[in-house]
Amino acid sequence: MDITPEITLHGLRHTHASVMIYKGTDILAVSKHLGHKSLNVTMSTYSHAIKELKEREDEKIKSIMDDN
Structure with missing residues (x-):
């Protein structure tokens, strides 16, 4: 199977870290x-x-404040 673009170990590490953060x-x-x-x-x-x-949290705060 040909996967394009090729996934490198560095790319996999970056994706793993990004998912953990998200x-x-x-x-x-x-x-x-x-x-x-x-x-x-x-x-x-x-x-x-x-x-x-941060943008997601800002939206959450705005939504909470708008409810009051």
Whole structure:
């Protein structure tokens, strides 16, 4: 079977980490799981996922405030 684009181990690792973040795993736990030297490495590498979660949480807060 020919899979295009090819999935690399690096790509699989990145997807795994992104899924953990999207599912609400604490970013520090993700950082330790990946073996990153510091939390800053994880934060900068996965800033796209963190930004999306922040937007999701902002919408949740807005919805709560609109209900009152």
